[in-house]
Amino acid sequence: MSFISVLVAAAAGYALGAAWYMTLSRQWIAASGVACDADGKPLNKSVTPFILSGIAMLLVAGMMRHIFGMAGVSGLGAGLVAGLGLGAFVAAPWVMINYAYAGRPRALTMIDGGYAVLGCGIIGAVLGLF
Numbered sequence: 001m002s003f004i005s006v007l008v009a010a011a012a013g014y015a016l017g018a019a020w021y022m023t024l025s026r027q028w029i030a031a032s033g034v035a036c037d038a039d040g041k042p043l044n045k046s047v048t049p050f051i052l053s054g055i056a057m058l059l060v061a062g063m064m065r066h067i068f069g070m071a072g073v074s075g076l077g078a079g080l081v082a083g084l085g086l087g088a089f090v091a092a093p094w095v096m097i098n099y100a101y102a103g104r105p106r107a108l109t110m111i112d113g114g115y116a117v118l119g120c121g122i123i124g125a126v127l128g129l130f
Helices: 003-023 025-032 048-071 076-102 106-129
Strands: none
Touching: 003 025, 003 048, 003 106, 025 106, 048 076, 048 106, 076 106
């Protein structure tokens, strides 16, 4: 697995996030309580969250590459299953814990936790291919 695999995997995770949150934008905005204008678009027009998301995807893909290398995970299926497992049993529970203590809506936990699972799954699948 090379650095290129990390870049491709991170891009795949980022693209999945774009599709996921575009599809669930209304539900996510309602659950998160983000302030919106009259057209229903968030008031925050900053690019910072997008930049931070890209950096986060690189960090996640890089660490997953390291874990996969140490564990001998290779192949599309093994990468997908390992990624889904990391998302479902590491990332999503962490989201749930934080949101439970903050009193955030269950819908937000499901949306963000679902992305954590699927995002790790797609990153794992891509890394498994390299």
